[in-house]
Amino acid sequence: MQFMNHMTLGQYVPADSFVHRLDPRCKILATVALLAGVFLVTDLRLFPGWALLLVAVSALAKIPLSMVLRSARPVVFLVLITALIHVFLTKGDPLWRWGIFTITAEGVVMASRMALRLLFLVLFAGLLTLTTSPMELSDGLERLFAPLTPLGFPAHDLAMMMTIALRFIPTLLDETDRIMKAQLARGADLDRGNIVRRLRAFIPVLVPLFVIVFQRADDLATAMEARGYRGGKGRSRLNPLHWRARDGLALASVVALVVAGAAADRWLT
Amino acid sequence: MAEGFVSVLKGVRFSYPRTDTAALDGVDLEIRAGEWIALLGPNGSGKSTLAKHLNALLAPTQGVCLVCGRDTRDEKALEAIRRLVAMVFQNPDNQLVAAVVEEDAAFGPENAGLPPEVIRSRVDWALSVCGLSGKERSPVYTLSGGQKQRLAVAGALAMEPPCLVLDEATAMLDPQGRTEIMDVVADLNGRGMTIVQITHRLEEVVSCDRVAVIDGGVLRWQGTPLDLFALGPDLLATWGLETPPFIRLWQELCGAGLLDPAVPPSPKEVLDALCR
Ligand SMILES: Nc1ncnc2c1ncn2[C@@H]1O[C@H](COP(=O)(O)OP(=O)(O)OP(=O)(O)O)[C@@H](O)[C@H]1O
Ligand SMILES: [Mg+2]
Numbered sequence: 087m088q089f090m091n092h093m094t095l096g097q098y099v100p101a102d103s104f105v106h107r108l109d110p111r112c113k114i115l116a117t118v119a120l121l122a123g124v125f126l127v128t129d130l131r132l133f134p135g136w137a138l139l140l141v142a143v144s145a146l147a148k149i150p151l152s153m154v155l156r157s158a159r160p161v162v163f164l165v166l167i168t169a170l171i172h173v174f175l176t177k178g179d180p181l182w183r184w185g186i187f188t189i190t191a192e193g194v195v196m197a198s199r200m201a202l203r204l205l206f207l208v209l210f211a212g213l214l215t216l217t218t219s220p221m222e223l224s225d226g227l228e229r230l231f232a233p234l235t236p237l238g239f240p241a242h243d244l245a246m247m248m249t250i251a252l253r254f255i256p257t258l259l260d261e262t263d264r265i266m267k268a269q270l271a272r273g274a275d276l277d278r279g280n281i282v283r284r285l286r287a288f289i290p291v292l293v294p295l296f297v298i299v300f301q302r303a304d305d306l307a308t309a310m311e312a313r314g315y316r317g318g319k320g321r322s323r324l325n326p327l328h329w330r331a332r333d334g335l336a337l338a339s340v341v342a343l344v345v346a347g348a349a350a351d352r353w354l355t
Numbered sequence: 356m357a358e359g360f361v362s363v364l365k366g367v368r369f370s371y372p373r374t375d376t377a378a379l380d381g382v383d384l385e386i387r388a389g390e391w392i393a394l395l396g397p398n399g400s401g402k403s404t405l406a407k408h409l410n411a412l413l414a415p416t417q418g419v420c421l422v423c424g425r426d427t428r429d430e431k432a433l434e435a436i437r438r439l440v441a442m443v444f445q446n447p448d449n450q451l452v453a454a455v456v457e458e459d460a461a462f463g464p465e466n467a468g469l470p471p472e473v474i475r476s477r478v479d480w481a482l483s484v485c486g487l488s489g490k491e492r493s494p495v496y497t498l499s500g501g502q503k504q505r506l507a508v509a510g511a512l513a514m515e516p517p518c519l520v521l522d523e524a525t526a527m528l529d530p531q532g533r534t535e536i537m538d539v540v541a542d543l544n545g546r547g548m549t550i551v552q553i554t555h556r557l558e559e560v561v562s563c564d565r566v567a568v569i570d571g572g573v574l575r576w577q578g579t580p581l582d583l584f585a586l587g588p589d590l591l592a593t594w595g596l597e598t599p600p601f602i603r604l605w606q607e608l609c610g611a612g613l614l615d616p617a618v619p620p621s622p623k624e625v626l627d628a629l630c631r
Binding site for chain 2: 220221249250252253256257260301302305306308309310311312313314315316320321322323324325326
């Protein structure tokens, strides 16, 4: 059940805060601005600024900092690898040498910069998904990409796909579980032997799953048609998005911060 | 809400693409405003095929199907027809679209492009009729099977259709869930909604106004539930229908003069008659 919660809500933490109440479009655009900022700023002396901003926004969103930091856990390994690669492969003044390994001053700076950039990237994106439900996210993305629809970009269809995926992933996980139990009851051996054997043992689970998925897709398409679905055209929403003054202000402040950061970076280097 | 609703099928024949046999073979049927009609037939008899004709998911290969005078083959009438006739299908898991209860109930009205306030009031009404008030923001996967099916009914109701078609909507539910749905349906019919209930279970037609028996794509018989039960198990068996023990018991009691055959069978009366 914990895992299922995970699928429908993503890592969304419902709370009544200023950040939660912002329009998802504002939060998506602000996140994009922040990600750009993280890449524009190169001077390490400015990075504490990002940390400060992260702490401030988490407080404003009433989300414990530990929870925000936890959202970076899946990429810790990637961050370390990135750092190691840059430490050892950047050329410059050698600080330390051992056999074929050399560490340079430039390498240390480069490694810290890359690792911190990656970390802040994930943390800011995490802040977005912690304060915005997947439904709001898909609504926001649909509206943001809507201007591209005349050019053939399927904004509505992608959003509808996301909605349906959110609806069906828990059901399909249930189904997989049920089929696996059925196969286990018939003596299938799903978790012994090497990877090839395990994959082969999984085929009897996948085949019925595929049959079920296609049957479901067919039924769902019929049901959607019966409920008057004709694509995104002429559709309205129960909870339409509202862009308010505070959304404009919040977005403008974030963009101003990013611009200031980039300017400070130019001036320092 | 049902004034003037009427659906007429005349000589409807239908074959699925790439098949030789006709799934419907000359069906004549009229569905009138405010009635509760049951379509009864064994597996593969063409019930679902007929149901899908009622809201233009399928169009007849021959003959005509009219919903309030609109031909279901007319592409331009599709939108109007779908608003007149809503459908609930067998598997609740295969017809709910959104991950959150109120979002799913709103799906139909959203497709119709109604303003948010109207959608909100319809969703609230539909959820309350189906006993789902208070669950508006719940994720769909946290609902029981019966609750999911009631949500499917709510989704259909939110379109405020004069006619509701239920295609074996209780078949996958436990007795508890089945009762929940049937109570909602009886309530809706009491408010004047036309109900087309598809089933292969004889005991589910007890409280409806009219039964149409379909077998092999042909309408074999039409009449009241009491007349149907009076036909006897042998004739029903030739149409692939099994008379459930409860109905048999009721017939025995009627035969023995312990119950009045003009009163529809109810578990309570059968129990009283047995105790006497
Ligand atoms: N998509 C399809 N393609 C081809 N043949 C079909 C299709 N759907 C149904 N049929 C055939 O049409 C006939 C009528 O099917 P239908 O689904 O209407 O029966 P039903 O009375 O609803 O049965 P059930 O009780 O199983 O739901 C059957 O012989 C069936 O095999
Ligand atoms: Mg059927």
